[in-house]
Amino acid sequence: MSFSVNREDFLQGLSRVQSIVERKNTVPILSNVLIEGSGEKLRMQATDMEVGISGFVGARISSEGSVTLSARKLFEIIKELPAETEIDLQVLGENVAQITCGTSSFELKGLPSGDYPSLPSFEDGDFVTLDAENLREMIRKTIYAASTDETRYNLTGILFQMEEKNGEGILRLVATDGHRLALVEKKAGNVRGGESVVIPRKSLNEVRRLLEEEGENAIIEVDFKKQHGVFRKDSTVLTTRLIDMAFPNYAQVIPEDRKVTAQVSREDMIHAIRRVQLLSSERSRAVRFSFGPDKMTVHINNPDLGMATETVPAKFEGDALEVTFNARYMLDTLTSMESDTVEISINDELSPCVLSQKGEEDYLAVIMPMRI
Amino acid sequence: MDRDILHLHIPSFPIALARASDPSLRRRPVAVAPSHSGRAPVQCVSREARSDGVLEGMPLFRARRLCPSLYAIPPDPALLSKGSRLLVGLARRYTPLWEPSSPGRLYLDLTGSGRLLGPGRDVALRLERELEKSFHFSGTVGVAGNKMVSRIASGCLEKPGICDVLRGSEAGFLAPLPVSVLPGVGSLRERAMMVDLNLKSVGQVASLTVPQLTLVFGSFAFLLHARAVGFDPSPVTPPGNSPAVSEEIRLDEGENDDDILLAHLHRMAQRCGLRLRLMDRDVSRLELTLNYSDGFSARKTARTHASARDDRNLFAEVFNLFLETSTRRVGVASMKLVCGGLRVRDPQLKLFAPAAAELSGKASLQEAIDRVRERFGEEAVMWGRCISPVQSPESRVQSSEARGGSYSQRPKDQGGDSSPTLNVDDLAKSHQRAPRGVPGSRTRVVSP
Numbered sequence: 001m002s003f004s005v006n007r008e009d010f011l012q013g014l015s016r017v018q019s020i021v022e023r024k025n026t027v028p029i030l031s032n033v034l035i036e037g038s039g040e041k042l043r044m045q046a047t048d049m050e051v052g053i054s055g056f057v058g059a060r061i062s063s064e065g066s067v068t069l070s071a072r073k074l075f076e077i078i079k080e081l082p083a084e085t086e087i088d089l090q091v092l093g094e095n096v097a098q099i100t101c102g103t104s105s106f107e108l109k110g111l112p113s114g115d116y117p118s119l120p121s122f123e124d125g126d127f128v129t130l131d132a133e134n135l136r137e138m139i140r141k142t143i144y145a146a147s148t149d150e151t152r153y154n155l156t157g158i159l160f161q162m163e164e165k166n167g168e169g170i171l172r173l174v175a176t177d178g179h180r181l182a183l184v185e186k187k188a189g190n191v192r193g194g195e196s197v198v199i200p201r202k203s204l205n206e207v208r209r210l211l212e213e214e215g216e217n218a219i220i221e222v223d224f225k226k227q228h229g230v231f232r233k234d235s236t237v238l239t240t241r242l243i244d245m246a247f248p249n250y251a252q253v254i255p256e257d258r259k260v261t262a263q264v265s266r267e268d269m270i271h272a273i274r275r276v277q278l279l280s281s282e283r284s285r286a287v288r289f290s291f292g293p294d295k296m297t298v299h300i301n302n303p304d305l306g307m308a309t310e311t312v313p314a315k316f317e318g319d320a321l322e323v324t325f326n327a328r329y330m331l332d333t334l335t336s337m338e339s340d341t342v343e344i345s346i347n348d349e350l351s352p353c354v355l356s357q358k359g360e361e362d363y364l365a366v367i368m369p370m371r372i
Numbered sequence: 373m374d375r376d377i378l379h380l381h382i383p384s385f386p387i388a389l390a391r392a393s394d395p396s397l398r399r400r401p402v403a404v405a406p407s408h409s410g411r412a413p414v415q416c417v418s419r420e421a422r423s424d425g426v427l428e429g430m431p432l433f434r435a436r437r438l439c440p441s442l443y444a445i446p447p448d449p450a451l452l453s454k455g456s457r458l459l460v461g462l463a464r465r466y467t468p469l470w471e472p473s474s475p476g477r478l479y480l481d482l483t484g485s486g487r488l489l490g491p492g493r494d495v496a497l498r499l500e501r502e503l504e505k506s507f508h509f510s511g512t513v514g515v516a517g518n519k520m521v522s523r524i525a526s527g528c529l530e531k532p533g534i535c536d537v538l539r540g541s542e543a544g545f546l547a548p549l550p551v552s553v554l555p556g557v558g559s560l561r562e563r564a565m566m567v568d569l570n571l572k573s574v575g576q577v578a579s580l581t582v583p584q585l586t587l588v589f590g591s592f593a594f595l596l597h598a599r600a601v602g603f604d605p606s607p608v609t610p611p612g613n614s615p616a617v618s619e620e621i622r623l624d625e626g627e628n629d630d631d632i633l634l635a636h637l638h639r640m641a642q643r644c645g646l647r648l649r650l651m652d653r654d655v656s657r658l659e660l661t662l663n664y665s666d667g668f669s670a671r672k673t674a675r676t677h678a679s680a681r682d683d684r685n686l687f688a689e690v691f692n693l694f695l696e697t698s699t700r701r702v703g704v705a706s707m708k709l710v711c712g713g714l715r716v717r718d719p720q721l722k723l724f725a726p727a728a729a730e731l732s733g734k735a736s737l738q739e740a741i742d743r744v745r746e747r748f749g750e751e752a753v754m755w756g757r758c759i760s761p762v763q764s765p766e767s768r769v770q771s772s773e774a775r776g777g778s779y780s781q782r783p784k785d786q787g788g789d790s791s792p793t794l795n796v797d798d799l800a801k802s803h804q805r806a807p808r809g810v811p812g813s814r815t816r817v818v819s820p
């Protein structure tokens with residue numbers, strides 16, 4: 001195989017696969033990127049067996065064929081070559097690729113392309129079309145709450161739920177790590193009702209990255225089959241293995257009755273928590289919130305360091321209440337919101353607290369307090 | 373830095389204690405065995421009785437047949453406990469790093485104290501002389517660079533004395549010894565070595581590689597090889613580093629009624645729970661020891677779930693543990709419950725735990741009960757399952773909040789004296805026995 005390709009196009013294709021290739025090097029070929037040249041296009045594919053991506057780059061193919069090369073080394077080489085140049089790549093045999101650009105020449109050893117694992121096929125898929133911007137926002141608002149604890153595997157993914165409500169398609173994303181929960185739902189055209197899958201956190205991070213790329217279309221196509229899901233944007237296809245475990249019944253932990261409600265400026269609250277948490281202990285990050293008439297007080301008393309108090313004006317309904325939260329959980333939730341005012345609802349100091357954007361019902365977060 | 377580990381061993385410790393308090397037992401063949409039955413097993417044997425063929429575990433009547441002049445004395449846990457405290461007191465004079473391994477055995481870590489105390493063998497000699505002079509104990513002392521070798525060294529001596537193994541010569545010292553001296557090599561593994569592999573000495577085991585040993589011993593191979601060459605990195609851990617809360621009860625007459633034993637056990641769990649809550653700790657491991665009146669004892673350990681410090685959660689855990697441990701019909705003479713693996717409670721509440729409202733209610737109830745007990749005594753409020761169907765006399769209750777196995781004793785809590793109206797009889801009548809296999813079917817709380 002030999003081809004010529006524009007350096008910027010090649011670099012973009014390679015940068016897309018960098019975060020997917022296996023870094024642990026347990027299976028050597030998974031550290032490589034598969035490059036296939038046919039027609040006028042260069043196909044690049046990478047996988048870590050959980051998530052896989054394949055995309056096309058325009059190139060002048062002199063002779064068709066395929067090779068797998070170290071994704072990281074190839075990316076580093078191409079990045080160091082001069083900008084706006086043409087790069088020639090030729091496979092010499094024995095899986096050795098010669099890369100030339102101007103006066104530079106490299107020979108990079110690879111592995112046989114026949115050994116590279118194939119991605120599941122979705123050629124005859126029944127794709128659902130979603131708005132790319134909407135989906136990106138939904139992932140951003142939920143992904144922070146997904147667990148990173150591999151021992152709770154079912155919580156390391158995000159619930160991707162499609163249902164029909166009053167004749168309209170609804171897409172709902174839910175993530176939880178067992179201490180907090182984020183839920184967002186939006187209208188989504190022609191979704192298939194009753195479909196519910198759990199997508200790994202890493203895969204949705206890749207989807208989010210894909211959605212952030214500029215493309216011809218502002219839509220993304222989605223399909224799920226047995227244990228795999230696929231996201232297709234323009235010519236890039238991202239496949240992912242689904243988490244084959246039950247997601248906890250999230251609806252039961254969202255309280256319906258709320259005795260205490262406070263409306264606070266989101267920005268003020270973020271700044272107050274950031275300042276006060278400077279004195280919190282590294283381990284617990286516990287910050288005490290006092291809700292009272294017309295104000296919310298954020299307070300911390302760390303015997304080792306000292307104490308800090310900050311008062312934020314608030315519209316308040318209910319009986320005065322004091323409750324402790326992990327400052328990081330509060331900040332993650334507040335920074336994922338966009339509205340000027342945030343509504344905080346809680347029943348008592350041991351019950352889940354609901355945070356929502358005032359006037360917007362499509363997004364809510366639930367945080368469990370701390371028992372101090 | 374080379375480590376200096378001493379292992380002090382007083383052979384037949386219960387007999388040595390009995391001889392210290394009763395000199396007439398010296399130079400006589402003595403055995404420790406419960407005296408109520410001729411079938412009771414012998415628990416400990418003196419050197420004189422052993423020379424006549426008497427062994428531990430042998431029925432008393434057979435021991436008497438082998439050694440007609442055998443003098444049998446009943447087990448005396450109080451004396452054993454007192455003797456252990458004396459040994460610990462002696463060890464504390466030399467180092468704060470001491471670890472009891474079993475009655476009459478003690479590790480001392482003297483690493484780094486050479487300039488203060490002199491070489492390890494000198495300390496061992498002083499220790500031995502002090503034991504002889506103060507308590508008339510004669511023991512053996514092993515001195516080595518680690519715990520395992522020092523223990524084996526102390527066991528090598530047939531007569532009281534000191535065995536000092538030079539640092540670096542551990543493998544050579546162990547090589548001629550039989551494989552059974554290595555920790556973890558029991559009868560099964562010993563048979564596997566001797567019959568299948570013809571490995572009789574530790575040196576032969578040490579000469580094999582780990583992959584070769586893995587074929588026979590699996591994952592134990594690495595540890596076995598390390599031990600065979602005399603490597604043991606385990607530290608001498610003072611008991612204070614493994615905090616635990618424990619309760620112990622002795623019953624005058626052996627009790628084999630499960631309902632009565634469970635009532636006692638639930639009371640012990642209740643007291644442990646109260647102390648755990650005062651310390652604000654969660655328990656992650658429970659250990660129950662049942663000492664039967666015929667001298668046998670059974671011990672089981674169980675891991676607990678996250679919030680097992682509230683009374684009702686503890687009751688459920690100890691109930692299951694009791695069913696696992698109590699497998700004999702012989703009367704139980706004493707029970708000991710140890711709550712170990714104490715850890716600070718995670719303050720972050722969980723979303724998918726039992727409903728927060730339910731948690732809140734349970735926590736409030738437990739707090740209210742604790743407040744009442746604090747004010748009016750332990751018996752002011754009792755759970756129904758803590759009340760025996762027939763009250764059996766408790767001879768003595770030992771209670772130790774063992775931060776490191778402190779041997780402190782505390783008299784039975786008499787808080788009930790100042791309690792307001794307490795109608796235990798009514799409670800006892802209304803208490804329904806739970807069938808075996810089902811945790812206490814009914815829980816009653818009586819407010820004063």
